[in-house]
Amino acid sequence: MTAPGDVERAPDERDTAPSAPWRRYAWLPGAAAVLIILGVSLAVWGPGMDFPTTISESRASTQGGGSVVLTETVRERTGETIDGAVDWLTEEGDWLFDGISDAVGRTLVSIEDVLKWVPWPAAIAALALLSFVVGRWRLTAFTTLTLLYIGFMGLWENAIDTIALMVVAVAIALALGLPLGVLGARSRIADGVMRPILDAMQTMPSFVYLLPGILFFGLGKPAGIFATVIYAVPPVIRLTNLGIRQVSPQAVEAALAFGSSPWQVLTKVQIPMAMPTIMAGINQTTLMALAMVTIASMVAAGGLGDDVLRALQKNQPGNGLIAGLAIVFLAIIIDRLTQSIASEQSDRRSAG
Amino acid sequence: MSPDRPQIEVQGLWKVFGDDPQRVFAPEHIDKSRAELQDQLGAVVGLRDVSLEVEPGQIYVVMGLSGSGKSTLARCLIRLVEPTRGAIRFGGEDILDYTSKELTEFRRSQIAMVFQHYGLLPHRRVIDNVAYGLEIQGVDEDTRYRAAHEAIETVGLGGWEDYYPREMSGGMQQRVGIARALAVDPEVLIMDEPFSGLDPLIRRRMQDELAALESQLHKTIVFITHDLNEAIKLGDRIAIMRDGAIVQEGTPEDIVNRPADDYVADFVQDVASMAELRGAPTAEAEAAR
Numbered sequence: 001m002t003a004p005g006d007v008e009r010a011p012d013e014r015d016t017a018p019s020a021p022w023r024r025y026a027w028l029p030g031a032a033a034v035l036i037i038l039g040v041s042l043a044v045w046g047p048g049m050d051f052p053t054t055i056s057e058s059r060a061s062t063q064g065g066g067s068v069v070l071t072e073t074v075r076e077r078t079g080e081t082i083d084g085a086v087d088w089l090t091e092e093g094d095w096l097f098d099g100i101s102d103a104v105g106r107t108l109v110s111i112e113d114v115l116k117w118v119p120w121p122a123a124i125a126a127l128a129l130l131s132f133v134v135g136r137w138r139l140t141a142f143t144t145l146t147l148l149y150i151g152f153m154g155l156w157e158n159a160i161d162t163i164a165l166m167v168v169a170v171a172i173a174l175a176l177g178l179p180l181g182v183l184g185a186r187s188r189i190a191d192g193v194m195r196p197i198l199d200a201m202q203t204m205p206s207f208v209y210l211l212p213g214i215l216f217f218g219l220g221k222p223a224g225i226f227a228t229v230i231y232a233v234p235p236v237i238r239l240t241n242l243g244i245r246q247v248s249p250q251a252v253e254a255a256l257a258f259g260s261s262p263w264q265v266l267t268k269v270q271i272p273m274a275m276p277t278i279m280a281g282i283n284q285t286t287l288m289a290l291a292m293v294t295i296a297s298m299v300a301a302g303g304l305g306d307d308v309l310r311a312l313q314k315n316q317p318g319n320g321l322i323a324g325l326a327i328v329f330l331a332i333i334i335d336r337l338t339q340s341i342a343s344e345q346s347d348r349r350s351a352g
Numbered sequence: 353m354s355p356d357r358p359q360i361e362v363q364g365l366w367k368v369f370g371d372d373p374q375r376v377f378a379p380e381h382i383d384k385s386r387a388e389l390q391d392q393l394g395a396v397v398g399l400r401d402v403s404l405e406v407e408p409g410q411i412y413v414v415m416g417l418s419g420s421g422k423s424t425l426a427r428c429l430i431r432l433v434e435p436t437r438g439a440i441r442f443g444g445e446d447i448l449d450y451t452s453k454e455l456t457e458f459r460r461s462q463i464a465m466v467f468q469h470y471g472l473l474p475h476r477r478v479i480d481n482v483a484y485g486l487e488i489q490g491v492d493e494d495t496r497y498r499a500a501h502e503a504i505e506t507v508g509l510g511g512w513e514d515y516y517p518r519e520m521s522g523g524m525q526q527r528v529g530i531a532r533a534l535a536v537d538p539e540v541l542i543m544d545e546p547f548s549g550l551d552p553l554i555r556r557r558m559q560d561e562l563a564a565l566e567s568q569l570h571k572t573i574v575f576i577t578h579d580l581n582e583a584i585k586l587g588d589r590i591a592i593m594r595d596g597a598i599v600q601e602g603t604p605e606d607i608v609n610r611p612a613d614d615y616v617a618d619f620v621q622d623v624a625s626m627a628e629l630r631g632a633p634t635a636e637a638e639a640a641r
Binding site: 248250251253254255256257258259260261264268269272273275 | 430432456457458459460461464465467469470471472473474475484485487488489532536
């Protein structure tokens with residue numbers, strides 16, 4: 001569109017242009033303030049000072065006639081405030097959480113019912129056929145053998161539970177994540193708000209999500225789904241956002257020049273062109289959901305995670321390995337299947 | 353539109369990039385050079401008081417080096433870039449007054465653009481690229497494929513309908529770009545350095561074909577280029593831009609014979625033989641009419 005140095009680039013050049021001299025030294029007062037605070041604190045408390053962690057201190061007399069010191073720390077106060085907020089939310093949002101819990105539970109049961117109703121040879125045959133269509137012999141052989149392994153190890157039913165949990169969690173994660181990704185790509189404000197939250201979500205230890213899950217939904221599958229959705233949603237948001245931002249501005253400009261509405265630009269240009277990246281996000285989200293669904297057996301969500309957990313509690317490494325392998329195999333099958341489907345879609349367009 | 357009125361009329365058009373573009377119009381700044389404004393205000397002048405008139409059926413060439421503002425001007429004409437001040441009239445209506453709905457309608461029905469880097473949609477076949485303009489207007493599939501097919505034949509790509517852009521060479525992709533613009537049957541075509549990315553042989557052939565096409569279709573074309581040979585070959589009128597302003601405007605003969613200043617003279621010097629060129633474009637322009 002523009003050669004280097006063309007005027008259209010000009011707004012960027014402005015950033016590197018020399019700014020007013022006072023701006024260059026704006027850090028000086030900041031540095032001075034830090035030094036002063038440091039000096040004063042050292043003078044008052046000396047080098048061995050502690051953080052003031054206590055909010056209040058009071059003495060209370062005991063029945064024996066003595067007295068004890070009651071302290072409240074900043075951390076206690078903060079933790080209690082958050083607990084209170086969660087309590088309030090649990091009570092006030094009761095109807096909402098119950099409704100969600102109900103809907104999620106019903107969906108899960110019907111998916112499980114259907115999957116368990118299908119005779120296992122038919123299920124294996126169908127997946128083998130799908131593998132052959134998208135991935136040829138190697139994937140077919142792998143799918144068939146690993147599914148047979150799961151069956152012979154007596155893990156078929158639990159594997160179905162795990163898959164049902166994963167499917168529901170991924171469906172919810174995509175329903176939330178795709179629109180949020182689009183929003184983040186189109187609005188700088190939304191992106192600025194979401195980015196640190198997503199960073200936090202991805203750094204937070206995954207077990208932490210189980211707690212609010214239990215509080216809102218009680219022990220059971222909905223709590224597991226809640227934790228899984230939160231754990232698994234970041235990649236699809238990030239990669240949808242990234243994919244849309246990476247769409248060539250020339251294509252978008254051309255679409256606008258022909259009178260596309262913003263919705264048409266999104267649905268006919270940006271999303272289709274971002275599809276390979278979005279599919280990578282969906283793939284990541286799916287695999288993360290599978291991982292979290294296993295951990296969610298700690299809140300009685302059921303599935304293959306149960307077998308691992310039981311092996312852990314009874315100290316049976318053999319059983320743990322058998323169930324663990326089943327999870328790995330499921331992950332590989334799902335990963336290869338979705339990737340093959342995605343790449344088959346975009347092969348011709350991106351080939352040279 | 354009355355026949356005696358120019359199809360496109362640009363009046364006093366300014367485009368200023370920067371935080372507070374209006375500052376440039378203060379009496380103490382307005383006469384400063386582009387470099388001074390950038391240093392002192394951090395404002396970059398893309399277009400400075402540009403005025404021009406394009407008659408119906410003309411090829412109007414805007415020429416200049418990169419950074420001269422010619423691409424900005426092209427994008428202002430279709431409001432991909434919002435001008436800071438001035439007026440752009442199409443058949444008497446100022447498109448800068450258009451609401452976003454009117455602007456969309458204007459882009460759909462009256463004007464089409466061809467881009468230097470084609471701007472094709474890689475996930476769509478050639479036919480669906482060419483039919484894109486009609487598709488977003490809600491034209492049914494049969495009608496739009498028929499129009500697209502016709503446009504593809506016009507640019508000599510018959511038989512390539514089901515290929516994807518990446519399977520084609522640069523010259524062929526630009527033909528798709530031209531077909532896409534023709535398919536919506538616009539009154540005005542904006543062509544932003546359409547042949548700059550092509551190698552010289554293909555470029556010359558495309559220029560010839562465009563001239564031939566224009567002699568059949570009689571579209572009004574605003575053609576952006578940095579190549580004086582191309583400008584002289586295709587243009588009925590040429591405007592030469594420098595630092596965002598038009599330094600000379602006239603017929604190809606005017607430009608070659610009476611360069612307005614050293615800048616234009618420099619350009620003209622690059623042209624191999626003046627005598628040869630003085631003859632050639634006129635004859636071609638005559639043939640085109």
